Amino acid sequence: MTRIAVMAVVLAMTSALDASAQLGPAPQLGDDWGSISVNLGLFAPMSTFEDDQFGKSSFENASALTISATAWPMFERRVGVRAQVVRSRTEGSNEMSEFAPIAANDPTQWLMTAELVGRLPMATGFPFVSAGVGMKQYNWARSLHDESRFFTITGAGGYELRPPMLAPLAFTAELRGYYSSFRAFGIDDGTWEPGPRAIEDTDVGFFGGIVGGVSNVDMLLTLGLGFYF
Secondary structure, rough: OHHHHHHHHHHHHHHHHHOOOOOOOOOOOOOOOEEEEEEEEEEOHHHHHHHHOOOEEEEEEEEEEEEEEEEEEEEOOOOEEEEEEEEEEOHHHEEOOOOOOHHOOOOOOEEEEEEEEEOOOOOOOOEEEEEEEEHHHHEEEOOOEEEEEEEOOOOEEEEEOOOOOOOEEEEEEEEEEEEEEOOOOOOOOOOOOOOOOOOOOOOOEOOOOOOOOOEEEEEEEEEEEEEEE
């Protein structure tokens, strides 16, 4: 999947460079209304989860593909709104067993956010910061529960470079963080809940139900190509 994504971005960049030579004058920085960008990068899950039976589990670093759309309608086009979708195919690991729930259920992780973004226009580009909220979704490889969804918050900073000779193309670099609450697969989230086979006056039950949760932090570093208008 990663190779296909890289090839797609390279082809898109080649086509865009050809197209840029045929387009009319690009809007000046500060006069543009919006942009669309495609980035590739490294998705780095930072959290470790305690499994009541198998010990510590975590997700490995993986490649990521992001698509962003931004509009600049406010404060002389210095403040805008951004929608972003991130996809990363991650592998789970466990310190004791490859059959631990997270280790056996390598998920595809999706992050979908809506953000407020601000920028400082400069000669050939601008630094930017953004913050917003959204949803994190795990598509599990083997679990009977195909999907898990959690509310997430995000913050980012980066730079968009706009070489005049390549207008209306731009290059983007971004570092982003996510915070969410995680509960699934018996992870010890501090809340012991009766299971479907619970027996009265016993401790039969499970962690990771509909309440509780443990803190989950992810980092994302990406580089990519954008088109502004």
